[in-house]
Amino acid sequence: MLENMNEKCAVVGIFGHEEASKLAYFSLHSLQHRGQEAAGISASDGKKLRTIKDRGLVTQVFDQNKLSTLSGRSAVGHTRYSTAGDDSILDAQPVFARYDLGEMAIVHNGNLTNAKEVRDALIKKGAIFQTFMDTENLIHLIAKSEKEKLLDRIIDAVQRIEGAFSLVFLSRTKMFAMRDRFGFRPLSLGRLQNGGYVVASETCAFDLIGAEFIRDVEPGELLVFEEEKAPQSIKIYEPQPKRCIFEYVYFARPDSNIFGQSVYETRKNMGAELARSKPVEADMVIPVPDGGVPAAIGYAQESGIPYEMGIMRNHYVGRTFIEPTQEMRDLKVKMKLSPMVDIIKGKRLIVVDDSIVRGTTSRRIVRMLKEAGAAEVHMRISSPPTTDPCFYGVDTPNKEKLIAANMSVDEICEYIEADSLAYLSEEALLRSVNAVDESYCTACFTGKYIV
Numbered sequence: 001m002l003e004n005m006n007e008k009c010a011v012v013g014i015f016g017h018e019e020a021s022k023l024a025y026f027s028l029h030s031l032q033h034r035g036q037e038a039a040g041i042s043a044s045d046g047k048k049l050r051t052i053k054d055r056g057l058v059t060q061v062f063d064q065n066k067l068s069t070l071s072g073r074s075a076v077g078h079t080r081y082s083t084a085g086d087d088s089i090l091d092a093q094p095v096f097a098r099y100d101l102g103e104m105a106i107v108h109n110g111n112l113t114n115a116k117e118v119r120d121a122l123i124k125k126g127a128i129f130q131t132f133m134d135t136e137n138l139i140h141l142i143a144k145s146e147k148e149k150l151l152d153r154i155i156d157a158v159q160r161i162e163g164a165f166s167l168v169f170l171s172r173t174k175m176f177a178m179r180d181r182f183g184f185r186p187l188s189l190g191r192l193q194n195g196g197y198v199v200a201s202e203t204c205a206f207d208l209i210g211a212e213f214i215r216d217v218e219p220g221e222l223l224v225f226e227e228e229k230a231p232q233s234i235k236i237y238e239p240q241p242k243r244c245i246f247e248y249v250y251f252a253r254p255d256s257n258i259f260g261q262s263v264y265e266t267r268k269n270m271g272a273e274l275a276r277s278k279p280v281e282a283d284m285v286i287p288v289p290d291g292g293v294p295a296a297i298g299y300a301q302e303s304g305i306p307y308e309m310g311i312m313r314n315h316y317v318g319r320t321f322i323e324p325t326q327e328m329r330d331l332k333v334k335m336k337l338s339p340m341v342d343i344i345k346g347k348r349l350i351v352v353d354d355s356i357v358r359g360t361t362s363r364r365i366v367r368m369l370k371e372a373g374a375a376e377v378h379m380r381i382s383s384p385p386t387t388d389p390c391f392y393g394v395d396t397p398n399k400e401k402l403i404a405a406n407m408s409v410d411e412i413c414e415y416i417e418a419d420s421l422a423y424l425s426e427e428a429l430l431r432s433v434n435a436v437d438e439s440y441c442t443a444c445f446t447g448k449y450i451v
């Protein structure tokens with residue numbers, strides 16, 4: 001898939017470690033795949049919060065000198081994906097504010113579905129907003145709450161918001177972490193080697209900093225971190241889990257454990273299900289890197305058809321300011337992906353990808369493989385057709401631009417110029433993630449929105 005659907009961000013919180021901001025930095029580095037437009041860290045030394053944030057990758061925003069100014073035993077961090085037109089530095093996180101109880105910084109992954117109503121009501125009461133971020137609503141709700149203690153104000157604020165949120169709040173002396181009642185976006189809790197704690201969007205952040213996974217923050221749960229105390233768990237809502245199944249399909253890193261399961265193994269399950277339900281005669285199975293790799297391995301192992309790397313990915317492309325002209329329209333994908341001509345020439349290929357969003361990238365890949373001499377190209381997609389946009393923290397094109405919302409599978413096959421095309425069914429996807437109940441959100445495949 002490569003592009004068109006993007007996780008909006010990653011969050012991390014470190015509590016009870018002398019080098020909290022450095023651990024937050026390394027954690028964000030592991031979570032860079034969830035957002036490459038901006039990065040930021042706020043740290044507290046118990047008296048004062050300091051924040052650094054800017055556009056760019058984590059390694060571009062921070063260096064040794066900057067990190068050394070973020071002293072203290074607690075820190076929260078964020079990496080951000082920016083949608084078109086809102087890549088202002090003001091919209092980078094953490095969001096920092098001074099209010100009557102002191103200072104706070106908030107990082108947020110998700111989308112509030114009642115953000116506009118909340119914002120309009122706050123503006124009517126005189127609030128002034130500096131950004132378009134949902135997160136700023138929370139700052140105002142906390143600042144305006146009539147409760148006396150910060151904890152009570154946070155509870156008051158989160159009870160007024162709806163939608164998808166994995167949040168981490170930092171005050172001068174405490175840290176708070178919370179997931180919405182549906183648990184759309186992941187958030188895991190780990191223990192640092194010195195006895196401190198970490199919360200992060202994915203467990204791959206724990207591995208780099210040597211933290212031990214404890215458990216996921218439960219949907220509807222608020223965790224309170226204080227020095228010298230174990231984290232306090234407060235149930236704000238009865239959990240009604242609707243975990244984002246697309247985390248398994250595409251967003252999460254394969255070395256993470258999301259919602260209690262290995263992402264890599266789950267993707268292999270999807271490939272095996274695809275091989276059983278959508279077989280085709282071919283000489284080799286190749287992935288569209290990187291997203292299609294585990295599912296292609298699963299497909300190959302189940303079908304007995306050899307697995308090969310038929311496409312190489314260039315990881316160093318970054319952003320280019322030279323837009324290819326119409327005549328050079330396939331250049332964009334070729335800059336990222338190159339066919340292994342000697343491997344694929346004359347071969348019947350099964351090409352496994354995680355999803356098709358607009359269809360343009362898939363068409364370019366099929367063309368590229370045929371130009372390189374492939375005899376046949378059979379596309380196999382390890383998720384159902386993406387027919388509906390996401391309102392829970394994932395940036396998706398609107399429905400008119402989603403090819404599966406506007407064409408049948410046969411029409412898409414013709415459009416992408418493949419010899420055959422097949423998707424994983426919703427039932428097989430749910431089997432792949434071992435879903436035993438209706439605890440997953442599948443709205444972008446079904447249009448069945450819970451909120």
Ligand code: SF4
Pocket residue numbers: 184243244245246247389390391392393394441442443444445
């Ligand atoms: S609509 Fe799709 S991407 Fe959004 S939360 Fe649900 S499963 Fe995930």
